[in-house]
Amino acid sequence: MKKLAIIGANEFQNPLILKAKEMGYETHVFAWESGDVGERTADVFHPVSIVERDTILEECLRVGVDAAASIGSDLAVLTVNHVQRALGNPANDERCDRVATNKYLMREAFEAAGVPVPAHLLATVGHMPADPAALPYPLIVKPVDRSGSRAINRVDAPDGLAPAVMRACEASFVGEAVVEEFIAGDEYSCECISFEGRHTLLALTRKHTSGAPHFIEHGHDEPSGIPTAIVPSVRDAVFAGLDALGIRYGASHTEFFLTPAGEVRIVEIGARMGGDFIGSDLVQLSTGYDFLRMVVDVACGREPDLARGAHFDEACVRFAFEDGELERFDEELVCGRGLACLRRELKDHDPGARVQDSSTRFGYAIYASSCGDSARAASS
Template sequence: MRNIIVLGGGEDQIPAYREGRRLGYRVIGVDQRPDALGAAEADHFLCMTTRDPEGIALALGPIDVAAVISPASDAAQEAVAELSCIYRTAHQPAPDALRCSVDKGFFRAVVGRLGLPTYRYAQHDNVDELTKAATSMGYPLIVKPADSSGSKGITVLDGPTGLLDAIEHAWKYSFSRQVIVEELVAGRHCAVESFFADGRLAFMAVTDRVITGPPAMISLSHIVPADLGDSVQARLREAVTAICAAVGHQHGPVNFDFVLTPGGDICFIEMGARLGGNGMPLLVQHAFGLNTVEAAIRLALDEPLHISTSCRRTAALRILAVDVDGVLTAIEGLEALERMPEVVDVQVFKTVGERVRAYTQAGHKLGYLIMVADTHEQLETALDEALRTLRFVVEPDVKGAE
């Protein structure tokens, strides 16, 4: 039996394990956490970092690998490319598209060369250069690692106080020790989940993205479709197509975060040449009837792509989380939540008795809630009721306790 390697064993990679097995392949999972969800899902599991392709290949030996994939993880994309070369798989990622996923400064430069709206930024590994750039730009600013995702290492600053701490915080999450400081762009936060086939934009879902406030600015929910108007939608399609053409992304999934400014500019923030995280494929499947996980695997297998949608519904994805570190002692209202007619899927990744973390980065989420309705207004009303119904009870950590 041929093998598919899935790098990462978290909740956003699990659908790839299940789709790979459904398509008839033996699934090899890789994650450095011995308790990763993928350990129980994989046919064979390697407990090691996903950023060591040579070590992974050495551990696996000369096996038949049909495809390598890592949904929702920028950190593993370079290893995806190298393992694809080592095992000579049919699909090879485009180098510049890969670099956009792991180097925010490179992506900003691509956007600038295309003449698309941009904003001031500076990327460096030297604290003096970063401090000088911050002083030149003024505040508010965002400080973040240039090569990380999931809102890890992000700090929003209203003034120079805390800048050095913010740079140190970003360094902790940067494999390259590259930190980027950039202007905080005001406006409406949105996201794009799209798929290219033979150089053509075959699918694009645009969501309104609700985020937490400073300092972390993490995604809380997505509502699709975002009501942006025909003109903005057309400009967005043109810009996404231009960016992907510039970096050679001819096939497969790609996602973007952007801000629509009060003046109507589309300011791209980040790009990921892979399936989106935070349950985005789940939202797309319920809203449009499109299984992007299956499509991404079939692309990696070099099979013909058939991107088509079977429905178009107003849908919301809410990330379930808590605001304190501690032990989960109860989950209340789950059965009542599941009986709500608008609820189409609830996934909870933690069980009573487990430790949970405050939602300061995407990896600390507790689950996903997917809802559908006829209108945005009905959806927002139902979502409010759902959040009142479901309650995670946490016994907080005692300050100073080990």
């Protein structure tokens, strides 16, 4: 039996574990032991932190894994590529590892390649931007190397800049923050698969957030509602961004804004699937593309199968920020719009707790157009 190493064991990695098992792979899951679901669903669980790259590589060589993969985690991607390169499998190069996991270096790479991005500056606690007035307020401040809406802040006046930079640097693994212009407009993401430098756009996703100051993700919709006439300009900007970072293999998740004038502004690109069940669930539900299978195939050196199976007219996920919100989502989406709730989870939390970032949301529910009359074949 072929063996697949999967880096990470939390709920966002579990769909990949289950897909690999469905495909006939023996799954070897690596993660810090903390009771995550992947510890139980893996064929073999290895209690090793995902940042211990050399230890994971040694174990992969010992057990004879055929390939490594992960979804929805920038940190895990670094370990995946480390293992993949050692095995001689398709993988993005070390330069891609650096620029695709550092938001400042990423923006510099975009700018050098002519990709439309927000104006930006680098900051640390001991070194504020030389001329922060070069960027008009409001500003967005975020750690250069974190995801999940951690330590993101909108700053509306100069007296708020230093505290926001301090919070972002404290959350950053390298103690750095990126300060960038605030882009007005609607926020979206683009889900792609790449193989040998050829990119395929699989889905466009509309993002809903909590708004200022932290912009925590509240939900995602597919299809996105982007006008058909604008899609080619989105595709061109996204593919140019992928090329600028050197993403040649695997899944990618591009976050971007459409300004009121219809202009594309790339915010960032992850060289992995989008989290929040976007890549693992919504893409297949709304398009019929088996995105998870594509990730496994590319990791193993096979060209991804772009055939589309049966799918729904629309799919979405909503996240609860307060008690009773999942029930309100049901009223809005099930009773109001006729969608069906496919899966939901309410997590244990302290009464009166406040959501600080994506990891502290109270729960989620995934919806799709009613199974009875809206599921359709790929030929539709």
